[in-house]
Amino acid sequence: MSNESKPNSPSDGDLEKAYYQAVTELQPKAEVDEAIRLQAHSQLRKGRDWASVPMWARAASVIGVAVVGWWLWQPDLIEWRPQTDNTIVENQVPMEVATEDAMAAAPTSVEPKSPPPSSADALESQFAAAEVAKEQQAAEQVQQQAREAEQALVARHKLEQAQRQAERQHSEQLLKFSFCLQYKLARRDDLVISNDLPDGTDSGSVLSGPSIEWQEQPWQLVEIAQTAYLVRAEGDNWQVAKVPAEDFTVCNLHR
Amino acid sequence: MTLRNDDQLLNDYGKRGDAAAFDILYQRFRQPLFGFIRQQLPEAVANEVFQDCWMVVIEQASDYMPCGSFRGYLFTIARRKIADYWRGQQRQPSQTSDDGNVVEQFSDDVDPQKIQLQQATNAVILMCVGRLSKVQRDAFMLKQTGLAVEEISLILGATFETVKSRIRASYSQLRRCWERHHE
Numbered sequence: 001m002s003n004e005s006k007p008n009s010p011s012d013g014d015l016e017k018a019y020y021q022a023v024t025e026l027q028p029k030a031e032v033d034e035a036i037r038l039q040a041h042s043q044l045r046k047g048r049d050w051a052s053v054p055m056w057a058r059a060a061s062v063i064g065v066a067v068v069g070w071w072l073w074q075p076d077l078i079e080w081r082p083q084t085d086n087t088i089v090e091n092q093v094p095m096e097v098a099t100e101d102a103m104a105a106a107p108t109s110v111e112p113k114s115p116p117p118s119s120a121d122a123l124e125s126q127f128a129a130a131e132v133a134k135e136q137q138a139a140e141q142v143q144q145q146a147r148e149a150e151q152a153l154v155a156r157h158k159l160e161q162a163q164r165q166a167e168r169q170h171s172e173q174l175l176k177f178s179f180c181l182q183y184k185l186a187r188r189d190d191l192v193i194s195n196d197l198p199d200g201t202d203s204g205s206v207l208s209g210p211s212i213e214w215q216e217q218p219w220q221l222v223e224i225a226q227t228a229y230l231v232r233a234e235g236d237n238w239q240v241a242k243v244p245a246e247d248f249t250v251c252n253l254h255r
Numbered sequence: 256m257t258l259r260n261d262d263q264l265l266n267d268y269g270k271r272g273d274a275a276a277f278d279i280l281y282q283r284f285r286q287p288l289f290g291f292i293r294q295q296l297p298e299a300v301a302n303e304v305f306q307d308c309w310m311v312v313i314e315q316a317s318d319y320m321p322c323g324s325f326r327g328y329l330f331t332i333a334r335r336k337i338a339d340y341w342r343g344q345q346r347q348p349s350q351t352s353d354d355g356n357v358v359e360q361f362s363d364d365v366d367p368q369k370i371q372l373q374q375a376t377n378a379v380i381l382m383c384v385g386r387l388s389k390v391q392r393d394a395f396m397l398k399q400t401g402l403a404v405e406e407i408s409l410i411l412g413a414t415f416e417t418v419k420s421r422i423r424a425s426y427s428q429l430r431r432c433w434e435r436h437h438e
Contacts, residue, residue: 015433016399018377018380019381022376022378023286023294023381023399029302039309039310041277173318183327186408186410186412216412216413253320
């Protein structure tokens with residue numbers, strides 16, 4: 001960059017220095033600094049949990065969560081589970097009442113077969129014990145249902161989280177892909193431009209593809225039969241340029 | 256101990272979980288990136304866009320594959336975010352002509368009268384940069400962030416020679432503007 005010949009005019013270096021000093025004054029807010037730093041560090045912790053695991057493990061995790069979520073949401077299965085548990089308890093009861101000691105150890109778990117005839121108090125206490133047992137069972141059932149509902153909620157939340165993660169990853173990959181392609185295409189100024197959309201193009205959705213900047217113009221990327229095209233509307237006409245296969249292939253590695 | 260380059264730092268952060276590497280990288284680019292954004296956007300938005308840019312870097316760090324330099328990557332993100340903002344506002348900050356004529360200022364809160372009154376060198380140079388045509392300004396500002404001409408041409412999607420001539424023209428424009436305000 002040469003300097004102008006006029007005397008006392010600032011040199012390129014003077015301009016750069018002044019510009020540098022001026023720009024140095026422009027600083028982001030301290031809270032923005034802190035927010036970015038916190039995000040970077042917390043992302044690291046999250047990254048160790050999820051982003052750093054291989055793709056197959058992530059996919060397996062998503063499927064696993066989906067299966068558990070589906071299973072927990074089946075009403076039949078929810079009803080079936082406590083019944084099964086009760087059956088097991090009932091099967092255990094005869095073993096517990098097999099001896100007098102066992103009866104003494106767990107007085108509320110089983111009802112005596114015949115109450116002592118002379119004691120009204122004892123009869124009353126047996127009824128009370130039965131009532132308590134019933135209440136306990138009902139409370140346990142409510143707790144069990146609450147636990148299951150909570151588990152279902154957690155499973156659904158995890159499933160949604162996994163879906164969101166997958167969507168975000170997709171959009172990040174798309175950004176990297178278009179960044180790569182833009183870089184590759186910037187080296188090319190010899191692409192042939194035609195006015196005809198390639199066969200098989202849906203002209204209604206042609207401008208909804210990823211946006212790529214080439215030759216200082218925004219273009220939409222359209223993929224048809226494993227070939228990519230840059231497309232833009234120019235007045236009533238289309239401008240279409242075929243993306244070189246080698247560039248497209250290399251950048252596809254980012255997706 | 257050797258100085259790690261930008262790609263190494265991002266790699267160490269994204270793939271090896273080295274938080275200190277991010278801090279170094281952030282310090283390296285914090286000021287140039289914010290300066291670049293702030294000159295094109297009002298302050299509140301500039302802070303948001305600046306944060307958004309780093310969020311993209313953070314999110315993508317674990318899968319980052321160098322395609323050009325990190326510097327180019329970062330400033331490409333910033334350019335896109337700035338363009339998104341102006342697109343959302345349904346207006347462009349300035350013309351895109353290459354003719355070098357005075358164009359509308361792109362930073363809303365730079366007031367020429369105030370500048371003359373204060374005789375603030377910083378404000379004058381920023382105003383002069385703001386009065387460059389968009390293409391010249393882009394080329395000049397990217398050059399000042401430390402990018403090589405070749406890389407600027409990749410980011411802007413223009414040829415090497417075009418970018419070079421825009422930079423040259425931008426210095427001439429700046430010089431004229433500077434002299435006008437220091438007479």
